[in-house]
Amino acid sequence: MKRLNILLMLILSLTSLNLLAESSTKPFAEKKVVLQISDPNPFKQTLVLNVANNLIKHYGPDKVDVEIVAFGPGLRLLMDGNVNQSRISGLSNNGVRFAACKNTIAAFSKNLGHKPKLVKQATPVSAGVVRIIDLASEGYTLVKP
Amino acid sequence: MNIKKIALLAGLAAMSTQTYAANWLALQGTEAPNASARAKVWGFIQPEYQRTDGTKIPAGGFAGENMSPNMIKPDNKSNETFNIRRARIGVRGTGFPLDDKVNYFFLAELGNNGITKLGKTGVAATDASITLNHIPGARVRVGLFKTPTAEEGLQAIHVFNYVNFTNVTNQMMLERFTDGDGSSTGVNGITQSVGAFRDQGIQVFDTFKVNDWEHSYAVMYGNGNGINFGDNDNNKDTYVYWSSELIFGGKGGRRQGLKMFLWNQDGTRTLTGASNSGGAGEYDRTRNGLGLTFSKGKYRAAFEYMTADGMIFNGSDGAAVPGTPNPNNGNLASVNVLTDDKADGYYVDFGYKVLPKLELDLRYDVLNRGTETVAGERKFDTVTVGAQYFLNKKSRITFNYEIRNQEAPGFTDAQNPNLIADGLDDLMSVQLLAIF
Numbered sequence: 001m002k003r004l005n006i007l008l009m010l011i012l013s014l015t016s017l018n019l020l021a022e023s024s025t026k027p028f029a030e031k032k033v034v035l036q037i038s039d040p041n042p043f044k045q046t047l048v049l050n051v052a053n054n055l056i057k058h059y060g061p062d063k064v065d066v067e068i069v070a071f072g073p074g075l076r077l078l079m080d081g082n083v084n085q086s087r088i089s090g091l092s093n094n095g096v097r098f099a100a101c102k103n104t105i106a107a108f109s110k111n112l113g114h115k116p117k118l119v120k121q122a123t124p125v126s127a128g129v130v131r132i133i134d135l136a137s138e139g140y141t142l143v144k145p
Numbered sequence: 146m147n148i149k150k151i152a153l154l155a156g157l158a159a160m161s162t163q164t165y166a167a168n169w170l171a172l173q174g175t176e177a178p179n180a181s182a183r184a185k186v187w188g189f190i191q192p193e194y195q196r197t198d199g200t201k202i203p204a205g206g207f208a209g210e211n212m213s214p215n216m217i218k219p220d221n222k223s224n225e226t227f228n229i230r231r232a233r234i235g236v237r238g239t240g241f242p243l244d245d246k247v248n249y250f251f252l253a254e255l256g257n258n259g260i261t262k263l264g265k266t267g268v269a270a271t272d273a274s275i276t277l278n279h280i281p282g283a284r285v286r287v288g289l290f291k292t293p294t295a296e297e298g299l300q301a302i303h304v305f306n307y308v309n310f311t312n313v314t315n316q317m318m319l320e321r322f323t324d325g326d327g328s329s330t331g332v333n334g335i336t337q338s339v340g341a342f343r344d345q346g347i348q349v350f351d352t353f354k355v356n357d358w359e360h361s362y363a364v365m366y367g368n369g370n371g372i373n374f375g376d377n378d379n380n381k382d383t384y385v386y387w388s389s390e391l392i393f394g395g396k397g398g399r400r401q402g403l404k405m406f407l408w409n410q411d412g413t414r415t416l417t418g419a420s421n422s423g424g425a426g427e428y429d430r431t432r433n434g435l436g437l438t439f440s441k442g443k444y445r446a447a448f449e450y451m452t453a454d455g456m457i458f459n460g461s462d463g464a465a466v467p468g469t470p471n472p473n474n475g476n477l478a479s480v481n482v483l484t485d486d487k488a489d490g491y492y493v494d495f496g497y498k499v500l501p502k503l504e505l506d507l508r509y510d511v512l513n514r515g516t517e518t519v520a521g522e523r524k525f526d527t528v529t530v531g532a533q534y535f536l537n538k539k540s541r542i543t544f545n546y547e548i549r550n551q552e553a554p555g556f557t558d559a560q561n562p563n564l565i566a567d568g569l570d571d572l573m574s575v576q577l578l579a580i581f
Binding site: 084 | 177178179180181182183242243244245
């Protein structure tokens with residue numbers, strides 16, 4: 001029974017790890033793009049959201065699969081209360097995904113003295129750069145606005 | 146506290162977290178949450194050319210001397226001057242970007258104007274403040290910054306649509322600091338920088354967004370010593386401000402909307418009477434105002450009405466440039482202050498963009514100064530015709546022609562106050578602005 005429980009937990013945890021990748025599936029997507037935001041510059045924050053929006057507008061929400069990966073200072077884009085929160089929500093409704101680097105979250109926690117609260121659309125990934133490499137190997141085009 | 150009050154406070158708190166830079170209080174005192182730089186360097190330069198006919202004082206004890214209002218400020222040495230009116234550089238942001246609850250604003254003035262020239266400072270800090278955004282609905286700004294008063298003074302100067310302020314704002318709101326009231330035979334000059342619509346102190350403020358409306362409040366407690374560092378007496382000023390704005394669209398300093406506002410400033414000034422300048426004592430200084438601004442599409446309009454009670458700038462002896470020797474008795478012309486008198490004034494202002502890059506402007510302003518006595522009352526009215534050509538979003542050329550009139554209603558046309566008033570020239574100005 002104990003072994004069964006452990007097996008069940010393992011399956012559940014693997015499922016949750018794959019949640020981001022599986023939720024990303026857009027069966028009719030013809031283009032796959034990963035956008036990198038690792039810069040603290042507010043203009044870059046706006047720009048990366050603009051690029052995502054332009055991709056959705058050009059190809060259509062079902063035809064393009066977009067994920068924004070935030071790490072380093074760029075994680076500020078995904079902090080709760082961000083001035084861009086409503087845009088993030090709008091893009092999320094159109095299927096754009098937001099990945100937040102756990103390493104950066106840990107670094108921010110150390111600096112802040114508490115864990116930063118992220119927008120609800122943000123999904124933590126083990127490392128932002130690893131996430132980008134993984135997506136690239138799956139055929140995603142990396143764009144760094 | 147009843148449930149309704151708790152719900153109201155909770156609602157206000159919730160709303161406050163949804164708002165960000167969108168009006169002067171917020172634009173100058175806050176930063177966009179989690180989207181501001183650690184240190185954003187910015188500033189602007191305003192070179193200009195101003196000219197009058199340079200008419201001399203037509204009558205009175207200083208007849209034949211340069212007439213102060215016909216001389217270009219702040220130097221008072223020529224009726225035709227090229228000048229760097231403002232040259233400001235500043236830095237603002239959130240020093241520790243991960244904590245967006247603390248932001249700062251610093252701006253220094255290197256131009257030639259009432260701040261640097263009268264203050265004899267060369268360079269002066271015009272703004273140096275820190276804002277704490279920890280309490281929902283009650284942001285706290287501490288330091289040196291613009292006071293929550295008249296729109297013409299509170300607005301960012303680089304989006305000001307004219308070269309010169311209206312009479313009512315210039316004379317009633319742009320505070321001059323002197324030792325005395327100028328009633329004695331000694332010279333009474335301006336001793337430090339003009340107030341520049343600023344004060345050092347603490348301000349509690351915030352903005353609440355409700356559908357398309359934005360409501361803002363500010364309460365401030367300050368030195369009452371303008372832009373000048375330190376305090377000059379034990380008296381403090383209080384400020385109360387409210388605005389409600391229906392937002393049509395856009396953002397920043399040129400956001401479109403209909404804004405209504407009212408405010409009060411209350412304080413006491415101390416005159417030492419040093420150098421036999423007269424009027425030593427303490428005097429109350431109160432200012433009140435209300436107004437509205439409108440901006441939609443090609444159209445722009447503004448109206449303000451203000452009143453003053455006490456410590457009102459009253460020009461100079463015989464309209465002479467302060468410090469000019471009186472040919473009859475050798476006394477130097479002083480700056481005068483109406484310590485216990487009243488004044489009021491208003492302006493209406495219209496702008497219309499005839500082309501996307503060209504706006505035509507028309508402004509009419511009135512000041513009734515010294516209304517408590519027949520002999521002391523002076524009426525000023527000015528019609529300003531203007532044009533702004535926007536070279537790009539960050540630079541423009543402004544041309545103004547001011548048709549200026551002054552009258553002393555308690556005197557006949559043949560008496561000196563009105564003869565002197567007739568010497569007031571129109572003023573032409575061209576200003577170039579570049580923001581970086």
